[in-house]
Amino acid sequence: MDWSTNLQMVVAGLAMGSIYALVALGFVLIFNAVNVVNFAQGEFAMVPAFVAVWLMSYLNLSFAMTCVITVVFMGIFGIVFERIAYYPLRNRSFLPVIISTIGVGIFLKNGAQLIFGAEPLSMPRPTSPEALNFFGVFVDPQYIVIILCTLALLGFQYFFFEKTMLGKKMLATAQDKQMARLLGIRVATMIAVTFVYSSILGAAAGILVGPIFFVTKDMGAMIGVKAFCSSIVGGFGSIPGAILGGLFLGVIEVFAAYYVSSAYRDAFAFIILILVLLLRPQGIFGEKIAEKA
Amino acid sequence: MLEIKGIETWYGAIQALKGISLDVKQGEIVALLGANGAGKSTTIMTVTGMLKPAKGRIEFLGQDITGMEAEEIAEIGIACVPEGRRIFPGLTVLDNLMLGATPRKRVSKEEIQKDLKRIFGIFPQLEEFKGRLGWQLSGGQLQMLAIGRGLMANSKILLLDEPSLGLAPVVVQEVFRVIQEINKAGTTILLVEQNARMALLIANRGFVLETGRVMLADTAANLLANEEMKQHYLGAHAHIKEARQRRRDEKAGA
Ligand SMILES: Nc1ncnc2c1ncn2[C@@H]1O[C@H](COP(=O)(O)OP(=O)(O)O)[C@@H](O)[C@H]1O
Numbered sequence: 001m002d003w004s005t006n007l008q009m010v011v012a013g014l015a016m017g018s019i020y021a022l023v024a025l026g027f028v029l030i031f032n033a034v035n036v037v038n039f040a041q042g043e044f045a046m047v048p049a050f051v052a053v054w055l056m057s058y059l060n061l062s063f064a065m066t067c068v069i070t071v072v073f074m075g076i077f078g079i080v081f082e083r084i085a086y087y088p089l090r091n092r093s094f095l096p097v098i099i100s101t102i103g104v105g106i107f108l109k110n111g112a113q114l115i116f117g118a119e120p121l122s123m124p125r126p127t128s129p130e131a132l133n134f135f136g137v138f139v140d141p142q143y144i145v146i147i148l149c150t151l152a153l154l155g156f157q158y159f160f161f162e163k164t165m166l167g168k169k170m171l172a173t174a175q176d177k178q179m180a181r182l183l184g185i186r187v188a189t190m191i192a193v194t195f196v197y198s199s200i201l202g203a204a205a206g207i208l209v210g211p212i213f214f215v216t217k218d219m220g221a222m223i224g225v226k227a228f229c230s231s232i233v234g235g236f237g238s239i240p241g242a243i244l245g246g247l248f249l250g251v252i253e254v255f256a257a258y259y260v261s262s263a264y265r266d267a268f269a270f271i272i273l274i275l276v277l278l279l280r281p282q283g284i285f286g287e288k289i290a291e292k293a
Numbered sequence: 294m295l296e297i298k299g300i301e302t303w304y305g306a307i308q309a310l311k312g313i314s315l316d317v318k319q320g321e322i323v324a325l326l327g328a329n330g331a332g333k334s335t336t337i338m339t340v341t342g343m344l345k346p347a348k349g350r351i352e353f354l355g356q357d358i359t360g361m362e363a364e365e366i367a368e369i370g371i372a373c374v375p376e377g378r379r380i381f382p383g384l385t386v387l388d389n390l391m392l393g394a395t396p397r398k399r400v401s402k403e404e405i406q407k408d409l410k411r412i413f414g415i416f417p418q419l420e421e422f423k424g425r426l427g428w429q430l431s432g433g434q435l436q437m438l439a440i441g442r443g444l445m446a447n448s449k450i451l452l453l454d455e456p457s458l459g460l461a462p463v464v465v466q467e468v469f470r471v472i473q474e475i476n477k478a479g480t481t482i483l484l485v486e487q488n489a490r491m492a493l494l495i496a497n498r499g500f501v502l503e504t505g506r507v508m509l510a511d512t513a514a515n516l517l518a519n520e521e522m523k524q525h526y527l528g529a530h531a532h533i534k535e536a537r538q539r540r541r542d543e544k545a546g547a
C-alpha cells in the first residue's frame with residue numbers, strides 16, 4: 001500500500017465529508033426545531049453556489065466580497081424560506097410541511113435552470129489549482145480551505161450553543177416548545193433563527209464546494225441526499241452525529257471509489273446507509289435516545 | 294391581583310371549563326383542589342395563555358390579559374411550574390435555571406447571580422448537580438429544579454401545578470416547606486394539589502373544582518372543617534385512593 005496516496009485520499013474524503021457535514025447539520029437543526037425533514041436542504045447549498053458564480057463571473061467581484069454578499073443573501077433566503085415553506089403550515093401535521101419543502105425545492109431547481117441555463121457553470125477558484133506538496137503528499141489547496149473553514153464554523157457553532165443565551169434558547173425551543181413559551185422564549189423567532197443559520201451553513205457548503213465541482217441545478221440534490229445519509233449514519237437528530245457521519249461518509253466514499261469501484265462511487269453512501277439501518281438503527285455515533293430528547 | 298371571571302375553555306369539541314371564577318389576592322397562597330380531570334391544569338394553562346378561553350375574562354393587576362400570548366404573559370409577571378415539571382432534558386441544571394430568567398427584561402447580571410444563590414440556598418442539591426443534564430436527575434431533583442426555574446422569573450405570582458406528584462413523603466414535606474418560604478418572601482401563589490389536606494394547611498383560601506365548575510370556595514380553615522370536604526377530599530387516605538383510581542384510569546385509558 002502506498003501511504004501517500006492513502007493520505008491524499010483521507011484529505012479529499014475529509015473535504016467532501018465537511019461539505020456533507022455542513023448540510024447534514026442544517027437538516028438536523030431544522031429537524032430538531034420543527035420536527036420536519038427539510039427536503040430542500042440540498043438546495044440551500046445549490047442556490048449560494050449559483051449566486052457566488054454570478055457575483056464573481058458576471059459582476060467580477062472579489063472572492064471576499066462574494067462570500068459576504070452570498071452569506072447575507074442566504075441569511076435572508078432562510079427567513080423567506082421559513083415564511084413560505086414552514087410558517088403558514090406550522091400548526092398542521094408534519095406531512096404538509098414536508099410536501100411544501102419538496103415543492104419549494106423543485107421550484108428552486110427549475111428557477112436556477114431558468115435563470116442560469118442548463119449548462120454546468122464553473123466557479124472561479126479562490127485557491128491555486130496547483131497541488132501543494134506536503135512531504136510527498138499532494139493536496140489540492142481547496143481541500144485544505146474547505147476543512148479549515150468547516151472547523152472554524154463548527155468552533156463558532158460550539159461557542160454559540162454552549163456559551164450564549166440565544167443558543168440555549170434555541171436548544172430549549174428544540175427540546176420543548178410549550179415549556180419554552182411558558183418561560184417567555186419567543187419560539188417563532190428561535191425557529192426563524194434556526195432556518196437562517198441552516199441556510200448560512202448551506203452558503204458555506206455551496207461556496208466551498210463550488211470550485212471543485214461544477215455548479216449545476218442538480219448539485220443540491222446530490223449533496224442533499226449524501227448529507228441526509230450522513231445524518232442518519234451519525235444518528236438522526238444528533239449534532240455531533242451529523243458532523244461525524246458526514247466526515248465518515250466522505251472518507252469511505254473516496255476509498256471505496258479507489259479500491260472497489262469508481263463507477264459506483266455514489267452508491268456507497270446508500271450501501272452504508274442500509275447497513276447502518278439494519279445493524280445499528282440509532283446510528284454509528286448515536287447517543288441514548290434520552291440524551292437528545 | 295389575579296381575577297378569573299367565568300372562563301370556559303374547550304379542547305376541540307370537549308368543554309373542560311364550564312365557567313370558572315376565582316381570585317387570588319396579593320401575598321396569598323390559594324389552593325386549587327379537585328379530583329383528577331376536574332379542570333385544574335386547564336385553568337392554569339388558560340391563565341398562562343397557552344390555552345385561549347372561549348368565554349370569560351382574566352385580569353392581572355387590573356389589566357385584561359385574556360387572549361394575550363403566553364410569552365407576553367410571562368413577561369408581565371406570571372410564572373408557571375407546569376404539571377410534569379417539563380425540565381429541558383438536554384440542558385444542564387444551571388442552563389435550565391438561567392432560562393427561567395428569560396421574562397426579566399433589563400435585569401443586571403448581579404441580580405441574576407443573587408437569585409441563583411438564593412435558589413441554591415433553598416435547594417443545595419441543585420448547586421451540587423448544576424452541571425448535570427436534565428435527563429440525569431431523579432424525580433425529586435426534577436421537581437426542585439422546576440420550582441427553582443419558576444423562581445428565577447422573579448414573578449409576582451407563581452402557578453404551581455401538582456408539585457408533590459410522584460414524590461416520596463419526605464420530599465413532599467420539603468416542597469411544601471419551600472412553598473411557604475417563597476410565599477413569605479413575597480411571591481403570591483396559586484397551588485394546584487391532589488393532596489388537599491397538606492395544601493389547605495399552608496393555604497389562606499381554597500377553591501374546589503368538579504368537572505369544570507367551582508363547587509366550593511372558602512377559607513382554608515373552613516374547608517378543612519367542611520363535612521363534604523372531609524368525606525371526598527380529606528379522608529385520611531383520600532389522596533392515596535385518588536392515586537389508585539388515577540392509575541386504574543390510566544390503565545383503562547391505555
Ligand atoms: N389535551 C387534551 N385534549 C382533550 N381533552 C383534554 C386535554 N387535556 C385535558 N383534557 C380534558 O379536560 C378535562 C380537564 O383536564 P385537566 O385540566 O387536565 O384536569 P386536572 O388537572 O384537574 O386533572 C378532563 O376531562 C380531561 O380529560
Ligand SMILES: [Mg+2]
Nearest residue numbers: 333334335376
Ligand atoms: Mg392536572
